[in-house]
Amino acid sequence: MRLVVDLTSMARWLGPPVGLVRVQRHYTAAAFKAAEVAFTVFDPIERVLRQVSPQMAAEIIAGDISCDMSFYPDPARIKMRFYDRWPNWARRLLMAIIKPRRVLITEIGAFGRRNPGSPFLGFLKRIENRLMKENERRQVAREDGSRTRIVPLQTVAGDKYNLSPGDHLLLMNSDWVHTDVAVISREARSAGAKLIVLLNDIIPIQFPEWYKPHDVKRFTDYVKLAIRLADRFILTSRRVTTDVEEYAAKLGIHLPELRLVPLGCDSARKSKADGRLPDGLETDRYILFVSTIEPRKNHSLLMDVWRRLVLDGTVARSGMKLAFVGRSGWMVDEVLAKLHGHPDYGSSLVHLDNVDDATLSLLYRNSAFCVYPSFYEGYGLPPVEALAFGKALIASTGGAIAEVVGSSGLCLDPFDVEGWENAMRGWIISPAARAPYEAKAAEFVARSWEQAGRETLEATLAPFADEARPPRE
Known part of the structure; x- marks a missing residue:
């Protein structure tokens, strides 16, 4: 079986990691130890998963690069702008007109990654510094004095990733806003692959008053789809497990297989x-x-x-x-x-x-x-x-x-x-x-992140009843 980890949420993150991003980074780092592993990002234009090289995945995990996705359509198509349905070339031309500052920042970031030894980098970094707002400069600043490079999607994404029988695709946490679970599930089922969702909680559904209505709708739609389409949920506590079971019972929806794997903690x-x-x-x-x-x-x-x-x-x-x-x-x-x-x-x-x-x-x-x-x-x-x-x-x-x-x-x-x-x-x-x-x-x-990551990947790769089980040693 092959492990496939989607990095879309991590690829879009900028700044010091909050809780959900820390979880994703630790678990993705653990994924490098798997015998067979592939990494993907979701392309909201072509609406497909695209390959991410191991080297690029390592840079994403380390926070060396971040994708500026403001130029692209809403992945879940909930909040559509008038130009999101335009051809890609027309939308890129419009972005160059209405968002030239951000376009230049991403192009400088892409050039810096392709040409790390270029004598022009110092000059370009000074331009980048002038283009950035104060909060953006704080977000790209890193502990060692370096900066996170902000790059366009094409720098991170390779060719379309074709799921295969035996693939176990893991979606983590913020995918409700960064991917289209319906499209991904349809691709997985047609390929004979399995879809596994790491779900931290369903709090926006339980307490909508703490969130913006737009985000509540988006998250609720995602969870309802995920319950119907996922082959397995990985949940992080007994409380969340109970919450998900009660919500599914209320809707009259049959849950996918549930696995409980608590989170880890830094040493x-x-x-x-x-x-x-x-x-x-x-x-x-x-x-x-x-x-x-x-x-x-x-x-x-x-x-x-x-x-x-x-x-x-x-x-x-x-x-x-x-x-x-x-x-x-x-x-x-x-x-x-x-x-x-x-x-x-x-x-x-x-x-x-x-x-x-x-x-x-x-x-x-x-x-x-x-x-x-x-x-x-x-x-x-x-x-x-x-x-x-x-x-x-x-x-x-x-x-x-x-x-x-x-x-x-x-x-x-x-x-x-x-x-x-x-x-x-x-x-x-x-x-x-x-x-x-x-x-x-x-x-x-405290449970180590190594233990939590290992158990999460074991839960992801555990065979289903309709899959051939490997012989015991």
Whole structure:
């Protein structure tokens, strides 16, 4: 059997990886160890899977390159623009007229990859720097001082990939927005291949109020199709498994085969994070919350609690700060306005965006303790990472968080403002109050990404009843 891993979501990513992208990168890195493996990206123009060379796949995983897909039609055809149905040559000509800045950036990136030793690269990089906006320059900047190259799709994609009998195609996470599962499934079935979907959760369906209506519709359509078309789901927690089973029963749809494979975690305590903390933060004098800023993550609860702790003098007496680490997401304008301008917080509430892995490790290692008040999670990587660093943790009981954290952290109702206030005040005032949870975290054993990746690929390649099983040794 041959493993086929689709890289579309990773190929489109730019900037430090968030949780879902980290999962994809670790699992794709594990895929290189498979006896037979191929990589693909979805071409939204021809609506086919295209081959990606192993060398190109390695560059995508490492974050060396990123595809600018803004020139291409919506893969799922939910949000169509008037020119998306134009011939490819006409659309490219229009892009050169209405988006010349982005076209030039991608062409410079493509030239740099094809000609790494060119004497013109220095000149072109200066032009690229002038063309980019400030947020784009931050996103392409990497830990070692180099830059991610932004390239067009044709730099990454090769010839059409023809699925074959025995192929097991793995789609991961963000494919609901970056591919067309109906087209891919039709190709798989006609070729006698199998389609396996790694599904982190169905939270946009369960709690649509936390998302934009357009994204809820797109995700719901994808899940309904995936349930009908996939041969196997890989799910990351018992909570998600139950959620998917209940949703399918509600729709009266027969589920594909289900496999449960929990996520992994970086070997945090073995990593050496050198360097300085971001300005304004001191060792053991800040509380850390790592998460994209979005409604589901419940930043508002922490901001309410922190305001109370500021007003009663707890923050001033302790010199403690609260650090939010993560990108700004959607539907959070009010939260961001308070975060960056509310007079009660002063400099005690800090937001760090586009944090690289080395800085994130440094922030974990030097924090006083960590918090994670999310309303609902299908797994919850940040609380696991906090425990892997040996940090005392206050987390919510939402979704799978309590399942994943177990007794290693203090789990509270995400709506219990008083409970969070009392717990955080107690841990700030008295380090001895959090000492028992630091001891539990010190004994916490996180699954490695190597183990999680190996088990995920084993679940992907496990034979189906209608496939010939290899003889046992």
